[in-house]
Amino acid sequence: MNESYVIGIDYGSDSVRSVLVDAINGEEISSSVFYYPRWKRGEYCDAASSQFRQHPLDYIEGLEATVKDCLQKSGIANIGQAVRAISVDTTGSTPIAVNEQGVPLALLDEFKDNPNAMFVLWKDHTAVKEAKEINDYNETSAVDYLKYVGGVYSSEWFWAKLLHIFRVDGQVRKATFSWVEHCDYIPFLLTGGTHASAIKRGVCSAGHKSLWAAAFGGLPPNAFFTDIDPLLDGVVDRLFSETYTADKPAGNLSTEWAERLGLSTSVIVGIGAFDCHMGAVGGQIEPYYLSKVMGTSTCDMLVAPKEEVQDTLVKGICGQVDGSIIPGMIGMEAGQSAFGDAYAWLKQVLLWPAKQALQDVEGLNDDVREQVVNGLEETLLVSLSKKAAELSVTATSELAIDWLNGRRTPDADQSLKGAITGLHLGTDAPRIFRAIVEATCFGAKAIVDRFVDQGIPVKGLIGLGGVAKKSPFIMQMMANVMNMPIRIHKSEQTCAIGAAMFAATAAGLYDRVEDAMKTMGQGFECTYVPEEKWVPIYAERYERYKALGAFIEGKESLAITV
Ligand SMILES: Nc1ncnc2c1ncn2[C@@H]1O[C@H](COP(=O)(O)OP(=O)(O)O)[C@@H](O)[C@H]1O
Numbered sequence: 221m222n223e224s225y226v227i228g229i230d231y232g233s234d235s236v237r238s239v240l241v242d243a244i245n246g247e248e249i250s251s252s253v254f255y256y257p258r259w260k261r262g263e264y265c266d267a268a269s270s271q272f273r274q275h276p277l278d279y280i281e282g283l284e285a286t287v288k289d290c291l292q293k294s295g296i297a298n299i300g301q302a303v304r305a306i307s308v309d310t311t312g313s314t315p316i317a318v319n320e321q322g323v324p325l326a327l328l329d330e331f332k333d334n335p336n337a338m339f340v341l342w343k344d345h346t347a348v349k350e351a352k353e354i355n356d357y358n359e360t361s362a363v364d365y366l367k368y369v370g371g372v373y374s375s376e377w378f379w380a381k382l383l384h385i386f387r388v389d390g391q392v393r394k395a396t397f398s399w400v401e402h403c404d405y406i407p408f409l410l411t412g413g414t415h416a417s418a419i420k421r422g423v424c425s426a427g428h429k430s431l432w433a434a435a436f437g438g439l440p441p442n443a444f445f446t447d448i449d450p451l452l453d454g455v456v457d458r459l460f461s462e463t464y465t466a467d468k469p470a471g472n473l474s475t476e477w478a479e480r481l482g483l484s485t486s487v488i489v490g491i492g493a494f495d496c497h498m499g500a501v502g503g504q505i506e507p508y509y510l511s512k513v514m515g516t517s518t519c520d521m522l523v524a525p526k527e528e529v530q531d532t533l534v535k536g537i538c539g540q541v542d543g544s545i546i547p548g549m550i551g552m553e554a555g556q557s558a559f560g561d562a563y564a565w566l567k568q569v570l571l572w573p574a575k576q577a578l579q580d581v582e583g584l585n586d587d588v589r590e591q592v593v594n595g596l597e598e599t600l601l602v603s604l605s606k607k608a609a610e611l612s613v614t615a616t617s618e619l620a621i622d623w624l625n626g627r628r629t630p631d632a633d634q635s636l637k638g639a640i641t642g643l644h645l646g647t648d649a650p651r652i653f654r655a656i657v658e659a660t661c662f663g664a665k666a667i668v669d670r671f672v673d674q675g676i677p678v679k680g681l682i683g684l685g686g687v688a689k690k691s692p693f694i695m696q697m698m699a700n701v702m703n704m705p706i707r708i709h710k711s712e713q714t715c716a717i718g719a720a721m722f723a724a725t726a727a728g729l730y731d732r733v734e735d736a737m738k739t740m741g742q743g744f745e746c747t748y749v750p751e752e753k754w755v756p757i758y759a760e761r762y763e764r765y766k767a768l769g770a771f772i773e774g775k776e777s778l779a780i781t782v
């Protein structure tokens with residue numbers, strides 16, 4: 221019997237996806253998706269105050285459901301005995317408070333409905349004030365602890381979130397022993413860990429979000445944190461000093477989880493990492509190619525050999541970490557806090573009157589109502605794209621800024637807001653949609669410019685994730701705005717496939733993840749090439765986008781006519 225099956229698990233913002241893969245050739249045997257039920261009902265969240273929390277049970281139920289479903293769908297007899305390894309990727313920074321035993325507080329009766337005891341999702345921006353305090357304090361610090369995270373600490377990250385929760389919830393603070401990223405918690409859970417000090421931390425989350433750096437000898441010292449707020453006293457001592465790359469095992473599947481999943485305890489559980497990092501590997505990243513994972517948000521990943529990067533520090537990105545993507549190389553991360561979410565926002569604005577009208581119509585059958593709403597939800601972005609693709613654009617057409625969820629890169633500032641300008645009576649839904657799509661592409665170009673300006677060349681673009689697969693309109697606009705071809709990867713599940721590649725490496729089926737990537741990678745399906753006619757028009761409009769952005773930031777008065 222072939223005993224080379226591995227499982228990759230990808231925890232996205234709305235759902236978890238698992239894939240069962242044959243590690244010998246990368247063949248995808250089966251896959252399964254589970255939408256988080258509590259999250260779907262909007263529980264524990266308040267978009268108006270940027271509070272986005274996820275209950276650990278959403279993750280645990282999804283883990284069990286998708287893995288069992290994959291095994292069952294495979295149709296392979298005794299598949300449970302043939303699985304060699306599991307690796308997990310998750311969103312991040314998505315941390316949670318745990319007690320001494322490593323149990324998330326929301327799993328305890330006392331805290332089961334308390335959002336502050338749950339995972340603080342990456343896009344939760346309740347800690348803007350705390351991030352600013354970290355940035356301000358670092359300015360005065362003798363050691364620049366932000367130098368490997370782009371020089372700016374974001375409210376999307378670990379320490380800002382921890383401090384915020386400690387300040388707003390004394391009960392949670394008192395019950396907290398340690399604080400752990402989602403990507404480090406799941407391997408701990410699967411391996412049956414019983415003490416928080418045994419949680420193995422991946423270098424990916426530690427380096428990009430928690431200020432861990434080998435050059436600092438680990439995390440910043442206690443004094444750094446207590447100077448920001450004495451509430452943080454002692455926390456760092458209960459965190460970690462060692463980190464691991466994702467090609468290494470975290471341990472074996474515990475007896476409890478082996479039984480729950482129908483697998484054996486010889487299954488190796490790999491060290492976890494962030495979705496976009498494993499996604500870049502699933503999408504066959506190459507040195508100096510920007511791998512853009514384009515979904516709800518974007519994560520823009522780049523790897524470069526250590527000896528070439530040397531002392532170059534790229535300002536305003538989400539960090540550069542030795543081994544965060546591919547062990548042995550410097551992994552760099554940048555991104556946009558709202559990409560697909562910006563389109564989803566417009567969709568919801570446009571659907572509101574229709575949904576309301578359907579509610580108001582008396583005597584309408586509930587099934588019909590639901591069918592109409594579902595139909596609109598599914599088709600609206602596709603029909604908007606079709607119409608928007610037919611529009612011509614001039615210098616003064618509607619112009620938007622994409623910071624609907626703040627700005628992640630360049631120079632994280634989650635307090636910034638989006639904008640749409642140049643509206644007139646002829647402005648209709650497709651024109652607004654076109655402007656928003658264009659703004660997200662301009663935001664993407666600003667990231668490329670930042671890498672290049674700081675001495676890191678961008679030699680090509682790789683497109684991954686939901687939007688890259690679903691929207692030829694947006695990908696063509698991206699190629700035109702960037703004036704660079706963009707190659708779209710074949711895989712529907714690059715993050716989960718990347719996790720499967722790491723699982724295969726952690727189990728020793730490959731020596732290096734690059735070898736797994738070569739053999740298990742599915743290749744590319746198409747390339748969008750810049751259209752000459754549009755390149756100069758977008759180049760001009762990009763200058764206008766930058767001027768409008770500077771105005772919104774309060775840096776400059778408006779030097780363009782909108
Ligand atoms: N046809 C479409 N055109 C543009 N964006 C789309 C389209 N269909 C879905 N999206 C966007 O894709 C995003 C989801 O991407 P996906 O990669 O599936 O999820 P995640 O980011 O959670 O991993 C949503 O924000 C949605 O607005």
Ligand SMILES: O=C(CO)[C@@H](O)[C@@H](O)COP(=O)(O)O
Pocket residue numbers: 232233234310311312313342494495496514515516517518519553555
């Ligand atoms: O920010 C990171 C990683 O650093 C991502 O986890 C976050 O953008 C979530 O990505 P998705 O768009 O939900 O796939």
